[in-house]
Amino acid sequence: MTIASHPPRRPKRLQEASLLEAPSLLLRGIRGLSSQRSLVWLACIPLALFGLGVFNLSAHAAELPELTAAFLANNMFLLIAAVLVIFMNAGFAMVEAGLCRQKNAVNILAKNLIVFALAVSAYWFIGYKIMYNADWVIPGWFKFGGIFFDPTVTAEMVTDAALVPSIDFLFQAAFVGTAATIVSGLVAERIKFGEFVIFSLVLCGILYPISGSWQWNFPDDAGVGGGWLASLGFIDFAGSTVVHSFGAWAGLIGAILLGPRIGKFVEGKPQAIPGHNLSIATLGCLILWIGWYGFNPGSVLAMNETVPYVAVTTTLGAAGGGISATLMSQFTGGKPDLTMTINGILAGLVAVTAGCDGFSMPAAWVVGFIGGVLVVLSVAFIDGLKIDDPVGAFSVHGTCGMWGTLAVGLFNMDKGLLTGHGPAQLGIQIVGIVAFAIFAIVASLITWSIIGAIFGGIRVTEKEEIEGLDIGEHGMEAYPDFAASAK
Template identity: 80%
Template sequence: MTIASHPPRRPRRLQEASLAEAPLLMLRSIRGLASQRSLTWLACVPLALLGLGVFNLSAHAAELPELTPAFLANNLFIFVCAILVIFMNAGFAMVESGMCRQKNAVNILLKNLIVFALAATAYWFIGYSLMYGDAVLNGWLYFKGLFFDPAVTADMVKEASLVPTVDFFFQVAFAATAATIVSGLVAERIKFGEFVVFSLVLVGFIYPISGSWQWNGGWLSEIGFIDFAGSSIVHSFGAWAGLVGAMLLGPRIGKFADGKPQALPGHNMAIATLGCLILWIGWYGFNPGSVLAMDETVPYVAVTTTLGAAGGAIAGTLVSQLRGGKPDLTMTINGILAGLVSVTAGCDGFSMAGAWVAGFIGGVIVVFSVALLDSLLIDDPVGAFSVHGSCGIWGTLAVGLFNKDSGLFYGHGFAQLGSQIVGVIAYGVFAALTSWILWSIIGAIFGGIRVTESEEIEGLDIGEHGMEAYPDFAASAK
């Protein structure tokens, strides 16, 4: 007797499955999930999520009142501003890499990319607590444990204030900016690992301690010092830290010959120009966001910020043409950034005309500052100190002149200018001294902070990273 053979059983298709069978069929269709062991481990996922959910509920057990429009508007506004400031990292990367040589592009891009990750980690671990914690040494040092409490309270909702996570998100973007400024000053000759260590300590400890002196009601705030969005707290602070590193490193090979500066042209001015525009746009998070609420001050600050940049752009272009006979694109770029830095400290208190004048003066300063550093045989590849340091100092002092409520030019005497001078000196001395100590310690531990001569000549892309930004271009283009 012949027994009819049955055809092999066809796996049931998902379209034919019942509602109860469908989830299992979907899981089995995923490669690696067909085994019983895989499914057992997968079953643990909902249990883990349940545990996390219970923990989250217990951590936020306090009932919140209905969220008000003002609370939502303020937090959404600062959230967007934080994203704009973080996106400035792209602008810094493009300006720095474009103004430096092709053979170092990967190194520069990686430094600017990793610096935000470093800043976020260090600032989350301890920096935010040091900057906005409770008084340990009143006016000088603050601390409130590691990490920060993200809990939202009913009072925050009622007062339409920022929740801790949004505040941290905004503040860490500023901290990262200070570290990014350092990158420009030490470009094309710093060891990557040593730069990473420096950035971690700078953002985790040095920057937040000095920042608390003003933005957490510290001693500078008590004497009346004003730095609305960080001309000194962020910009000149980062510039001083980078300047010390540049001086310890020494100039790049070929930068100076017989005491005279030699041109080492950037490899991509289109990228540098785009980076400048990204920074300009990002500044609308930097300055208007420092209002820390969505109110009538925000559009006014946006306008003074715009006028400062415009004044700086015009001045940088004019002065470079008068000095060199032709307008210099690099000086227009640096003029825009100089104007932005120049109004950052006082953008809420300047008149519109005062903001334009302050930016214009910043555009003049940046051109002569670049020449001054060259005459001192200090190699600043992208003009970072001239933009953020010299104009950060000027912008801080300009508050004492142009502030409508306390400035000298508005009939309020020298008191505000005196407070601004104290703040400029305090941030300059603290940043330079602590950075010199930190750079020296790092150099002693790791056998110096500068790459070898052969690595510098070949390019940091190959020496430090083993790759090139433009592998299809001729080596002679470097």
């Protein structure tokens, strides 16, 4: 008697599964679910669902008057500005990836991509509420009042042509993402991906909102209710210090704790580690320049006559920085250095950001020009301290962010020392610069140290660093068809 053999049983497809079988079938189909890292990411899902469950994100229905042209113009303008600032993430990713080595390109791109998702999520969950939409717990210093924000549009907002909460949040979230991206450049090519993710969440959800509230919560007409720096008269129009130097200090502490990349310093002397693709670095620089027209003009927070003026001073600052950095590299190295031209343009943009609404046009160019000189000198100075900053991020955002903030006290048309208004504003600007630096250094040192203690350090192994973070951290390569020797 012959027994007919049965063909192997075909695994049940998800479409054929019952409602009770589907969850387990889906989980079994997720590759790598058994790894600790995958489980950590998966654990975020119920937390996110809980947040959605306890808060109603839908705008409340309200009786609104007819939408005015001014209301629509202001909100549409800021929406476009927010999109431009968000697109700057592409520029940061390309500059950083292009100025670093091929073997770390995937890791750098992944960090720059995920950091904005992290920034928006953390800022939406709690950061925006700390920075703006809450009551002072410690007047002028710290706000807190729950989580999320109320997106309701009121009749008063329409009548006053004010920004709706959702637009304001989106624009501010784009800024917090910039601060976290600056950190990425300073710790490039040797930091663990997961540990960077955790630091970014803390930075965007807690640290940046606390210090940002000091300046960008302005007092009312009676002179009360603002952040302590705003009440003091500190000026940082679009964030040379609030965003750029704050992110630079946070990243610098990470770079110091990580130590230099293998081969960066030989017998105490810095060695050049060339980037693998200056074409995309150059394109990234141009994307950032364009994005800055959202960053600075958008900070007017309305569509009015100040917007085009700020756009021009921003352009002049970038132009001055690019010219001077190119000249400085010619003088110091014998030939014009493209990487210094890139950083010079960015340095000019960062420098002019603090006072772009209050600089004269000649002053804006001069501020950018000096920023371009400083960035070249600062890169050499940081190398001399044996701190490894792979893309010159601290020199661009830290050194030139502080310079631009200081320049307000010198060149502001209404309050500057060199425009005949005395040294008072210059002193206030110094206080603000020092305050942000101290807070960023102390808070970042504590945060990086705690993360390192919990996870056994923040740096990848020597083997992973030599092989490249693309393989060690992500299991893939940016250019798999290229020869390994090209890395």
